[in-house]
Amino acid sequence: MTEKAEFRSGMVALVGRPNVGKSTLMNAVLGEKVSIVSRRPQTTRHRLLGVHTTGDHQMVFVDTPGIHQSKKKINQYMVQAALSALEGVDAVVFVVEALKWTEGDAAILERLGEVGTPVIAVVNKVDRVSPREKLLPYLEELQGRFPFAALVPLSAEKGDNLDSLLGELEVRLPEGPPLFPEDQITDRSLRFLCAELIREQVFHQLGEEVPYATEVQVEHFQEEEGLVRINANILVEREGQKAIVLGRQGRRIKAIGTQARLAIEHLLEARVHLELFVRVREGWTGDDRALRELGYEG
Known part of the structure; x- marks a missing residue:
């Protein structure tokens, strides 16, 4: 610029x-x-x-x-x-x-x-x-x-x-050079953005309380020729919540994965192979250590 x-x-x-x-x-x-x-x-x-x-x-x-x-x-x-x-x-x-x-x-x-x-x-x-x-x-x-x-x-x-x-x-900005390169639109990594798109589908597709007890961690993010492979964990606090996220015969997690994959493909402009797993981490929303590990700012 x-x-x-x-x-x-x-x-x-x-x-x-x-x-x-x-x-x-x-x-x-x-x-x-x-x-x-x-x-x-x-x-x-x-x-x-x-x-x-x-x-x-x-x-x-x-x-x-x-x-x-x-x-x-x-x-x-x-x-x-x-x-x-x-x-x-x-x-x-x-x-x-x-x-x-x-x-x-x-x-x-x-x-x-x-x-x-x-x-x-x-x-x-x-x-x-x-x-x-x-x-x-x-x-x-x-x-x-x-x-x-x-x-x-x-x-x-x-x-x-x-x-x-x-x-x-x-008119309220000070004069000065750009703070970021002109083609950059966020400070967050692609892994973070993909995790958020998965979490968005959890909010869209689950009941009132469960989404607030969930978090998403991308464990594996690999870019290949024309394909991105992503493995992610959906964390919940209790076994009962895990069952809700999975749904009957795994239908709910499949629906979440399908819609999240489409959103991620739009973001990355590439084909995506997405695998989702549901893990229980008891009480993570009230655990300072767990929250810091998951990227929450104290």
């Missing part, structure tokens, strides 16, 4: 309570699926960078787990990862859901008052508001809650009004 004197680059934290659309927003900006998504809260567990580069700026988005209160160890690790992302960034994007305001939103906003970094409020899912006139009082009320640097209504799912957000962010 030819460096220009006016080139701007910086870090942008995406924060908000679970399930407001932070990951969907980052994927929409990047034009690539980097963060997994589902309709369930707390799908995102790890802090993840997404790099958006143009001819005159580079924005490095930090997608974070939803900030929430919980006594579970794994949830505390997730919240700590989200809060630590606020340190050293050039701007914060606070994502809320149109027409909704909760105690969780208020608690996060109180935290943001201590940051001292420009905060842009993004009101997501405005495409679901009907009639659209109902949005104006909500926006006015939100503007009165905090001295936001800007307020941007948009639809991350539809890709509506993303340019307005990018424009607001660009």
Whole structure:
């Protein structure tokens, strides 16, 4: 990339309570699926960078787990990862859901008052508001809650009004060279992204509680001529959960594997041979050592 004197680059934290659309927003900006998504809260567990580069700026988005209160160890690790992302960034994007305001939103906003970094409020899912006139009082009320640097209504799912957000962010980035190569879109490895795509299918295809007790580890990742071989473990906490993941006569694990393989092939642009195994690791969601081994940030 030819460096220009006016080139701007910086870090942008995406924060908000679970399930407001932070990951969907980052994927929409990047034009690539980097963060997994589902309709369930707390799908995102790890802090993840997404790099958006143009001819005159580079924005490095930090997608974070939803900030929430919980006594579970794994949830505390997730919240700590989200809060630590606020340190050293050039701007914060606070994502809320149109027409909704909760105690969780208020608690996060109180935290943001201590940051001292420009905060842009993004009101997501405005495409679901009907009639659209109902949005104006909500926006006015939100503007009165905090001295936001800007307020941007948009639809991350539809890709509506993303340019307005990018424009607001660009002027708040400092001048400087790119932080990452222009063809890099995330800081995570292909192994990590493949594990996340498998975990996404666990969230899509299983019942209410089981996905929150699962984690995915890629044990074997081998690239051959036109083929990638992947062996991965789906970890659960109890034998009963293992039976649910496997399904009757192995049908559930087969369905998870089929859909995950298709998603991974799209990511890698190659044929994939995927083998999944279900292992029991008792109490891993409450075990500090296990959480650190699985990549959770304390």
